[in-house]
Every structure is written in structure tokens, then in C-alpha cells.
Amino acid sequence: MPQTKERVPAVEGWFTTGDSPALLGTRCTTCGTYFFPREESLCRNPDCDGRDLEAVELSRRGRLWSFTDNRYQPPAPYVSPDPFVPYAIAAVELAEEHLVVLGQLVPGTDTAALRAGQEVELVVGPLYEDDDHEYVVWKWQPV
Amino acid sequence: MPTNRDVAILGAGMHPWGKWGRNFVEYGVVAAQAALADAGLSWADVEYVSGADTIRNGYPGFIAGATFAQALGWKGNRVSSCYAACASGAHAVNAARAQILAGFCEVALVVGADTTPKGFFAPVGGERRDDPDWLRFHLLGATNPTYFALYARRRMEQYGATAADFARVKVKNARHGLANPNARYRKEVTVEEVLASPVVADPLHLLEICATSDGAAALVLTSMGFAERHGIDRPARVSAVSTVTPTFPNSVIEMPNFATDSGAAVATPERTFRDSIAAAALEEAGIGPEDLDVAEVYDLSSALELDWYENIGLCKEGEAERLLNDGDTTIGGRIPVNPSGGLACFGEAIPAQAIAQVCELTWQVRGQAAGRQVEGARVGLSINQGLFGHGSSVIVTR
Numbered sequence: 001m002p003q004t005k006e007r008v009p010a011v012e013g014w015f016t017t018g019d020s021p022a023l024l025g026t027r028c029t030t031c032g033t034y035f036f037p038r039e040e041s042l043c044r045n046p047d048c049d050g051r052d053l054e055a056v057e058l059s060r061r062g063r064l065w066s067f068t069d070n071r072y073q074p075p076a077p078y079v080s081p082d083p084f085v086p087y088a089i090a091a092v093e094l095a096e097e098h099l100v101v102l103g104q105l106v107p108g109t110d111t112a113a114l115r116a117g118q119e120v121e122l123v124v125g126p127l128y129e130d131d132d133h134e135y136v137v138w139k140w141q142p143v
Numbered sequence: 144m145p146t147n148r149d150v151a152i153l154g155a156g157m158h159p160w161g162k163w164g165r166n167f168v169e170y171g172v173v174a175a176q177a178a179l180a181d182a183g184l185s186w187a188d189v190e191y192v193s194g195a196d197t198i199r200n201g202y203p204g205f206i207a208g209a210t211f212a213q214a215l216g217w218k219g220n221r222v223s224s225c226y227a228a229c230a231s232g233a234h235a236v237n238a239a240r241a242q243i244l245a246g247f248c249e250v251a252l253v254v255g256a257d258t259t260p261k262g263f264f265a266p267v268g269g270e271r272r273d274d275p276d277w278l279r280f281h282l283l284g285a286t287n288p289t290y291f292a293l294y295a296r297r298r299m300e301q302y303g304a305t306a307a308d309f310a311r312v313k314v315k316n317a318r319h320g321l322a323n324p325n326a327r328y329r330k331e332v333t334v335e336e337v338l339a340s341p342v343v344a345d346p347l348h349l350l351e352i353c354a355t356s357d358g359a360a361a362l363v364l365t366s367m368g369f370a371e372r373h374g375i376d377r378p379a380r381v382s383a384v385s386t387v388t389p390t391f392p393n394s395v396i397e398m399p400n401f402a403t404d405s406g407a408a409v410a411t412p413e414r415t416f417r418d419s420i421a422a423a424a425l426e427e428a429g430i431g432p433e434d435l436d437v438a439e440v441y442d443l444s445s446a447l448e449l450d451w452y453e454n455i456g457l458c459k460e461g462e463a464e465r466l467l468n469d470g471d472t473t474i475g476g477r478i479p480v481n482p483s484g485g486l487a488c489f490g491e492a493i494p495a496q497a498i499a500q501v502c503e504l505t506w507q508v509r510g511q512a513a514g515r516q517v518e519g520a521r522v523g524l525s526i527n528q529g530l531f532g533h534g535s536s537v538i539v540t541r
Contacts, residue, residue, distance in 0.1 A: 102285060
């Protein structure tokens with residue numbers, strides 16, 4: 001009897017998976033610098049002594065800084081479907097956080113149709129699966 | 144222009160690049176012996192061995208200085224081994240230079256060698272969920288060419304660069320490397336052939352992405368006093384080495400990171416990391432980019448070579464394509480870049496590559512770069528960047 005596999009994040013604590021998924025970062029309460037992935041011990045701004053880093057959800061929307069695709073299967077530890085299906089990857093600028101963050105683009109995104117500056121939104125989608133679980137990761141979707 | 148902190152380059156030597164499939168130590172020994180022969184010295188004269196590490200060849204690779212000292216024959220040398228990813232070679236040069244300038248030794252041997260697996264570089268083995276290099280493959284499938292392609296596309300979006308511009312970098316370097324006996328690929332290509340090769344990561348084609356190679360390079364560095372006492376009138380010199388890290392916030396996405404630093408609280412520095420690598424070297428040598436006769440830059444991809452033109456200050460931002468297309472960076476042009484053929488003709492042998500750049504500059508300033516000589520070259524700069532924030536730039540003068 002077919003059963004629905006349990007959906008679990010491919011990495012713990014990097015993003016939320018609800019209706020409005022978001023990347024999970026931290027923010028220094030002293031100087032306001034953001035960190036993704038989370039920095040939890042010491043603010044990395046060399047002019048700041050901050051040690052109190054609060055968990056924050058990063059902006060769900062950003063603009064394409066650049067983009068490319070994988071036409072060939074990446075090596076392990078990437079877990080590829082068989083056969084491999086090419087997919088696109090984006091570097092996305094988040095305005096409030098003043099940072100650029102990477103992510104896969106949703107399956108089927110054609111790089112020929114993309115332009116720098118274009119708005120994208122964060123979603124969560126499948127990365128790979130095993131017998132019991134479907135592992136998910138954040139992806140960018142053109143708005 | 145020579146500063147009082149110069150060291151002499153008495154010897155340069157390489158083991159040809161290729162896919163030889165033998166132990167990296169063998170290549171390193173061949174390069175070391177070639178460098179010693181070039182210097183007219185023997186292993187007995189070497190006081191200090193500075194090794195550049197390879198992390199893909201087990202323990203002997205992590206302790207390269209001792210590995211090469213043992214292979215050449217233990218004789219109580221002082222040694223050091225350093226790892227700075229693609230910048231390891233320049234960091235090894237810097238370690239040797241510091242020993243000489245501090246007066247701890249007069250003759251140092253710098254060696255880097257690698258044996259590489261086939262295909263994409265993958266992270267080191269094991270499941271390491273707190274290692275960004277492991278995670279970028281696992282979560283994104285972001286290979287090295289992914290990052291090269293992001294930079295290439297950025298040039299297209301920002302400056303209107305074209306696929307043909309990028310292909311012309313490969314065409315130029317392929318022509319430069321034709322006569323280089325140490326180059327792995329010695330074959331002319333056309334723009335059409337480059338563009339007809341398969342796209343690996345849009346917009347970059349297979350022929351525009353550097354291969355992984357086996358190879359080795361070595362240098363014999365000495366104090367200026369030693370060179371003088373041995374009757375070497377005007378040796379090539381290391382006049383500056385830059386091994387800077389980025390300055391916070393580093394606003395350019397870099398291997399193997401998932402994100403840049405945040406500039407929410409601190410303004411982005413005027414110079415990007417790559418700009419600062421060159422600036423630190425030029426400043427240390429007391430010269431400007433206009434004083435350079437030749438440059439060896441790290442063309443991991445065709446498009447990345449264009450970024451380096453701007454990072455060094457050979458032209459303004461957005462003008463690299465024009466510099467290339469005007470022939471300025473071709474041998475015979477105003478500022479030839481990668482007369483060796485660059486990574487396009489070599490592929491990358493990580494710990495050896497930054498040392499190989501210095502070998503080429505040494506031969507260029509001595510006028511010994513047969514078939515690829517930049518006429519009258521006296522001042523050369525090499526530049527490169529290693530994963531995890533390692534700058535690498537060496538200025539060679541004569």
C-alpha cells in the first residue's frame with residue numbers, strides 16, 4: 001500500500017517549511033548585521049563586540065544577482081535522481097539584509113528567460129528521497 | 144623600484160602538467176631538481192623547504208614540506224607546510240621569503256605538486272554537515288563551475304559581455320600556450336569551436352572551464368646577498384607577496400559559501416576582495432598597475448580572466464572585454480596576460496599553480512620564455528584567490 005513519505009528538511013535549522021517558508025538566519029542585536037547560515041557565538045563585524053545573536057527569518061523575496069545551471073550531474077554528496085535532470089541555480093540579493101544568498105531555482109526554470117534584477121520568492125521543494133523520507137530544501141521561484 | 148625587502152629567485156622548475164596518474168611526490172622532486180639545476184645549486188645548499196599542501200593525496204600531502212625533504216634525502220632542514228587552497232603556492236613562497244628576510248636562512252626551496260582525480264572537484268570524503276564545502280554540494284549541487292558561471296553571467300548582465308568575448312579569452316590563451324613545454328593542452332582553438340563545445344554551466348562551455356591536472360612547480364629563493372656572493376648580477380626578484388583575506392563585509396559570493404557577508408550595518412569596502420589582493424601587492428612593491436609589463440592571472444574560467452583585468456587595475460570596471468578585443472592582453476599588446484597559456488592550457492594542479500605562475504614570470508623577466516616571450520618584460524604580477532578567503536599575488540621584477 002503506497003504511503004506518503006515524511007517530508008523533512010535536508011538540513012536542520014536553515015529554513016522554515018510552513019505556508020510562508022523563509023531562510024533562518026541570525027542578527028546581531030548590537031550592530032544589526034545579519035548572518036546566513038546562522039552565526040550564534042560572536043558577531044563577525046570586526047568593529048562590533050556583539051555576542052547576542054537573535055534568530056530571524058530572512059526576507060522571502062529578493063532580486064536575481066546572477067544565475068546559472070547545472071547541465072551535468074554534480075558529484076556526491078549531491079544526491080541525484082537517475083537519470084540526472086539539469087536545473088538552475090541563482091544568487092539572490094536580499095535588500096534588507098544587504099546580502100546575496102544562493103539557492104536552486106524551482107525545477108523547469110529556463111535560464112534564458114531570466115534577467116538580473118528580476119524578483120524571486122522563496123519556496124520549499126524536494127531535494128532527494130530515501131525509503132522513508134522526502135528531503136526538502138529552499139528554492140527560488142521567479143515571481 | 145626594487146625594495147630592500149626583495150628576495151632573489153635563483154631557480155624555477157616544473158614537472159609538465161598532464162594527467163600522469165603517478166604519485167605527486169615524484170612530480171615535486173622533478174620540479175625541485177629542475178629548479179636547483181636552474182639555480183646552479185644542489186640539494187645540499189638548501190636550508191629551508193616550504194611545501195604547498197595537497198589535500199587529495201592523504202597524509203603526505205598535508206605535510207608537503209617534510210614529504211619533499213624526505214624524498215630529496217633527510218638532512219636536518221627546517222621545513223614548513225601550508226594550505227591556502229588555490230593560494231597555497233603563494234603562501235608557501237611567502238613563508239620562504241619571510242624566513243630569508245628574517246635572516247633565519249639564505250636558501251629556501253618552495254615546492255608544490257598535485258595528483259588529481261578525474262572530473263569535478265568534490266569535497267573531501269565523509270559526511271560533514273557543518274562543513275560549508277560539503278553542504279554546498281549536498282544542498283545545492285554547487286560545483287566550482289557553478290560559481291565561475293555566476294560571475295560570468297554577472298558580467299553579461301552588468302556590462303553586456305557576450306559568449307564570444309569569453310570564448311576569445313580561451314582562443315588567446317590557447318595560442319599563447321602553444322610553445323610552452325610545460326603546458327598540458329597545446330592546441331589552437333577557434334571561437335566557433337569553443338562555442339560548439341557543450342555548455343557545462345550556462346554561459347560557460349567545456350572549453351572555457353579549467354581542467355584538473357597533475358603537475359609540480361618549484362622555486363629556489365635566496366637572500367639578495369647570497370645571489371650577489373654567487374656572482375648573479377641581476378637576478379629575478381620577488382618584490383611583493385600579497386596573502387590578504389577579505390575585509391568585512393565581503394559582498395561578493397564566493398566558493399564555497401552559501402551567502403555573502405551582510406552589509407546591513409557596515410558599508411561595503413571600496414575595494415572588493417579581489418581588488419584588494421592586487422592592491423596589497425602593488426602597494427608593497429611601490430608600483431601601480433601601469434608599471435606592469437606582464438601578468439599571470441587565474442583563469443579558472445575564460446570569463447574570470449576578464450574580472451582579473453579589472454581587479455588588477457589594467458582597465459576600469461566594465462572595460463575588460465574592450466581590452467581583450469583590442470589585443471592589449473595578447474603577446475605583443477600593451478599588457479600581455481597569461482603568456483604561459485594560463486589555466487586554459489595547464490588545467491589546475493592546486494598547490495603547484497601559484498608557484499607555476501611565479502616560474503613563468505621569472506622566465507619572462509629573464510627573457511627566457513621561448514616562443515611566448517613578452518619583449519622587454521621587467522615587472523610581472525601573478526594573481527589568484529583561494530577558497531575560504533585566501534589572497535595570492537606575487538610581483539616579480541628584474
